[in-house]
Amino acid sequence: MAIEKVLVVDDSKTEAMFLTDLLSKNGFKVRTAENADDAFRKLAEEKPDLILMDVVMPGQNGFQVTRAVSRDPAYADIPIIMCTSKNQETDRVWGMRQGARDYITKPVNAEELLSKIKALA
Numbered sequence: 001m002a003i004e005k006v007l008v009v010d011d012s013k014t015e016a017m018f019l020t021d022l023l024s025k026n027g028f029k030v031r032t033a034e035n036a037d038d039a040f041r042k043l044a045e046e047k048p049d050l051i052l053m054d055v056v057m058p059g060q061n062g063f064q065v066t067r068a069v070s071r072d073p074a075y076a077d078i079p080i081i082m083c084t085s086k087n088q089e090t091d092r093v094w095g096m097r098q099g100a101r102d103y104i105t106k107p108v109n110a111e112e113l114l115s116k117i118k119a120l121a
Helices: 013-025 036-045 062-071 089-097 110-120
Strands: 005-009 029-033 050-053 080-084 102-105
Touching: 005 013, 005 036, 013 029, 013 110, 029 036, 036 062, 050 062, 050 110, 062 080, 062 089, 080 089, 080 110, 089 102, 102 110
Parallel strands: 005 029, 005 050, 050 080, 080 102
Antiparallel strands: none
């Protein structure tokens, strides 16, 4: 599956801009969402090929959103990469248990992220 459309879910405008800029320069079409409600609205509008999910957000956290998306038959085939400042091994394991396909910590290393996206394609 070719990954072309990416949904970045992050409440930090700085992180969202950094990821949007990085991905756009590498040929991806990027949309952003600031929280869970916004993410579900964007999912309903246009299904992405990949979701980059922050964990620490107001309202539902990224673990909860990842679990909801990965268990919804309409979206279960969308790979999710957790993209978070939570760098403990237990966080990584928990994220993967919620349905994430991969986990990357902030500050995001551009080459590492692009290589993880390529590995999913």
